[in-house]
Amino acid sequence: MARRKRELSNNLINRLPQYLTYLKELDKDSYVSALEVANSLNLNFELVKKDFQKISSKRGVPNKGRKVDDLINGIEKLLGFDENHRAILVGVGHLGNALLNYQGFKQYNLEIVGAFDYNKEIIGKTINGIKVYDFDDISSIRRKLNATIGIICVPASEAEGVAIRLVASGIEAIWNFAPVRLDVNDDVIVSNMDMAQSLANLAHRLYIKK
Amino acid sequence: MARRKRELSNNLINRLPQYLTYLKELDKDSYVSALEVANSLNLNFELVKKDFQKISSKRGVPNKGRKVDDLINGIEKLLGFDENHRAILVGVGHLGNALLNYQGFKQYNLEIVGAFDYNKEIIGKTINGIKVYDFDDISSIRRKLNATIGIICVPASEAEGVAIRLVASGIEAIWNFAPVRLDVNDDVIVSNMDMAQSLANLAHRLYIKK
CATH class of the missing domain: 3.40.50.720 (NAD(P)-binding Rossmann-like Domain)
Incomplete structure (x- = not known):
């Protein structure tokens, strides 16, 4: 399977598992905003927003945010967690x-x-x-x-x-x-x-x- | 008890427990050189030599090194491990x-x-x-x-x-x-x-x- 592998910064690698742990506690079909995640994890909002753009190429829905499932899949692909x-x-x-x-x-x-x-x-x-x-x-x-x-x-x-x-x-x-x-x-x-x-x-x- | 408290660099704080673990496996009354410790822990010799000077004010014995006990006490004092x-x-x-x-x-x-x-x-x-x-x-x-x-x-x-x-x-x-x-x-x-x-x-x- 061809897919582009990107080397991530250590700081991003450190944040991704935090997102993953948080997102996996939510309903897969629900939506979550960068602001909600930033507040819950005590992270900077702008930083989370930028991370989310790297995680998923799908755009968010105004006033709803991004689909939890898309974010989880994006993070797992970036980290290589989708491989066993x-x-x-x-x-x-x-x-x-x-x-x-x-x-x-x-x-x-x-x-x-x-x-x-x-x-x-x-x-x-x-x-x-x-x-x-x-x-x-x-x-x-x-x-x-x-x-x-x-x-x-x-x-x-x-x-x-x-x-x-x-x-x-x-x-x-x-x-x-x-x-x-x-x-x-x-x-x-x-x-x-x-x-x-x-x-x-x-x-x-x-x-x-x- | 009056004693000078020094804030240590994070790198030194990271090495001190490694020294401690290694030294505690040795005979307290034996001697150990910076070279032996550097080789055993895969660290740079000059770095270990400098660390040992910070750890203990007592000078080493030529061809023998420093007393294990002195080094252990010095590290425990620096880290605050001598307090319960x-x-x-x-x-x-x-x-x-x-x-x-x-x-x-x-x-x-x-x-x-x-x-x-x-x-x-x-x-x-x-x-x-x-x-x-x-x-x-x-x-x-x-x-x-x-x-x-x-x-x-x-x-x-x-x-x-x-x-x-x-x-x-x-x-x-x-x-x-x-x-x-x-x-x-x-x-x-x-x-x-x-x-x-x-x-x-x-x-x-x-x-x-x-």
Whole structure:
């Protein structure tokens, strides 16, 4: 299917999921204005108006706004969420467990199709319909499951080793929840979710304020 | 206790928890060089050397480096992690549950001292030693628990309402896991952990690459 791919600014990439979450709570066939969305999400009205022009080529209806469905489809196309992303998760501790049970990924067309651990007590179990495999079998099972994204939920000290094995198994993108920067091949896409950094930032600002 | 409080750059705040995680895995009485740390964390050596000078005023020992213990204490002082931070968590779903069970907060001196929900089936339960209270009792229990940080793990649509009630109850800083920007008073500190944004970024880069 031919369609033009545009690289979006990071700020826009950050706003699009916010719009999506908000819009998905509305009736698909209803209409919404940029002003309503701007007010609800505490964003600048002019900014939202411009974003909406990028999201959908269909014009809005005066005094009604744009159709919710058109906006949702536009955002999903821009982000690539209309394609199904198959992910595997490594490290079934508390955080890994929470992610396996998280219902919010579906709206981004991310499906976790398998989990991996070294712990013999967990291997073979099924969590929220997702089977846990032995990490030693990563290469063959990654291929069988046809997953492109690897989610790392292991401790910091193990994360780099896991990342290297994921890449060797054919994973193209890593979503890293371990509090460490990963040194992987440049053409592997890495996105970090660093709780320690976020908490450090909070604690430091609280400390400075006192 | 008189001590000079310095506002740190965001980049330094981002690196300090990485150092801390790494250093805490070493023997406290051992020595470590900036080069070792730079190599292990995939950071620039000169940068780590400069950071270490900010972290500890004690000079390193030639061919050995700096004492691990001195570096840990220095980082904790800079970030304010040597002070105990008492937090409450709102929204005991899968993510809330994972955070209540997360063992990694202790190293940052963050203690979750209570949890809140509206669900009558969860209220009264104890998770990892942390009691779950009725969110309607937030004001009195926040005071009793003497908590300053509020962790929001509710769905996006409920997050702002929860934030407003947390601030009204006396919370000074909010760690927000809901995928929405919060509109709270300017002197409330907010740090966002946005999984949807992080995932959107990853999915979009994967989509552009193909």
